Amino acid sequence: MKDSQIFNINELSNYLTSKKVEPELKADIFKGVKSNSMALKLTDHIVRLINWDNLIADPIRKQFLPLGSEYQPSHPQSKVDSLSEEKKQVRPGLIHRYPNKILFLLGTFCPTYCAFCTRSYAVGPNTKTLAKSYLTKSQTGKTDTLIDYLKTNVNINDVVLSGGDLLSVQPLIIDKLLAKLVTIKSLRSVRLATRGLLFDPNLFLPNTPLFEIITRYSEKFKQHNMELSIQCHFNHATEISSESQKAALSLYQSGVTIRNQTVLLDGVNSTIELQKNLIEKLISSGIQPYYVYQMDMVANAEHFRTNLETCISISKNLTGAFAGFQLPRFIVDLPLGGGKRSVYEYEFYDQKYGIYGFKSPIISGEKIYYYCDPLRYLEPHVQKEWHGKISVSELYD
Ligand code: SF4
Structure with missing residues (x-):
């Protein structure tokens, strides 16, 4: 009911x-x-x-x-599309950032909307504060576009199907798409990105259409030396209800790999203890802890961001608490499309202004991408300087 x-x-x-x-x-x-x-x-x-x-x-x-x-003013360097995904669209709904990997947007709707969503620029209906990108919304979900692109770009071996959430797409459409993807010889991995195991776990239980499709194709993909996996998103141990656990374990016991990505959110999961509890719950649910993301510099979600030091400190304190393969990687998805880097890989840290500089050689050689801590972590006079319109480019370029 x-x-x-x-x-x-x-x-x-x-x-x-x-x-x-x-x-x-x-x-x-x-x-x-x-x-x-x-x-x-x-x-x-x-x-x-x-x-x-x-x-x-x-x-x-x-x-x-x-x-x-709870809302706080956005950092002056924040952007609605903080990862510049729209600029990286090579075809409608296709975001090609890394040489061997592609992100395909299946749709732009979700069963529940997360207030910190990185894809807030396009996901969900317009709100009082944000008109969504019509361009991206109108172009997603054209599965032939993905198949054609993969056939002409054989260096791509990894596809992430995301959106919006998988649950907002008819199971039959997923079935048909997977039937095509499994025939593409250059592919090694297809990942179904979904928060559905949290939003509506009963839809993933045995005898549901989705469970049947995922387990059937998981087997087929293996026969073709490929992997079909689920990339889920739990941020706190209490999100993994008995229903979520039952659904995840049923998939796991049927041979499906499930990996979790977490977003580090201030006041939600930003302590060592909370992350430890989450990892333990994930492992006992048949889910691999995969990534913990430093929260992106998304406009109008500032109160969710911690400074990068919090992320690094949690990572350091959890190393050794779990077997290496059970420990998630703590990463920053670099603003403006620089891609994912380990939180430890920064080239420099400007403590005064709270700026970290990263390189991303695989994406753009020597270019530096900047991640900025929330202003509330900085000295009051430096906060004033930021508000007085200093910018990263004024400081370093
Ligand atoms: S489920 Fe994912 S895409 Fe949907 S609102 Fe949440 S973070 Fe955004």
Whole structure:
């Protein structure tokens, strides 16, 4: 029964009233909905996972229902499309950043919207604060484009199918696409990126269309010396409910590899203990901890970002706590499309301005990409300098 899903402000208001949420907190939640770049949409499962008796501290509420009072001004270097994905589109919905790997956007909708979404520029409907990129939205999901591109670019051996979420696409379309991909000889890996194991885990249980498709093709891909895997996204141990665990273990026990990527979010999972709990829960659910991302410099999501030192410190403190293959890699996805680098790989750190410089030789030789810490970590007079319109290019170029 889906009686608790919340898809609009009236449903949210009624639900908050039924949970006897204080008027002041209720007003703050409404202010948050107005400030959010992402639309309001909560699946029944997410609504049931939120701890409505401890809303302010709840890590799941923070990701999907930020309070107005939590928002902070964006860093001057932040961008709505912080990874410059639109500039890297080589065909409609196809983002080609690394020589051997391609990202294909299956669609631009999700069952629930994360307030920190890196693809906020295109994902979900327009909101009061952000009109989505019409160009990208209108061009995604054309699967023939992907197949044609792969046939003429045989150096590509890894495809990530993302969006938007896999769950917003009809299983039949996924079935047909995988049937074509498995015949492309140059491919070694296809990854299904989804937060569906959190949003609606029952859709991945045995005897569902999705479970049948994924397990069938996982087997077929293996026969062709290829891998079909799931790339899921859990940020906190409490997100892995008994339903999520059951779905993940069923897939795992049927031979499907599931890898998790986590986004480091201030106040949600930004301590050693919370990351340790998450890794333990992932491992016990048949999921490999794969990446922990330093939060991207996405505009209008500043309160979610930590400084890079927090990420490095958590990484250092977890090394040795798990077997090497169980430990996720802590990475920064470089602004402006520089690609993923280990958090330790920076060329320099300007402590005064909170700027890290990285090179990304495989993408663009000696070019330096800059990741900036949130201004709240800097001295007040330096914060003022940033607000006085200094820019990274003024400082270094
Ligand atoms: S599920 Fe992924 S694409 Fe969808 S809103 Fe969340 S982060 Fe963005």
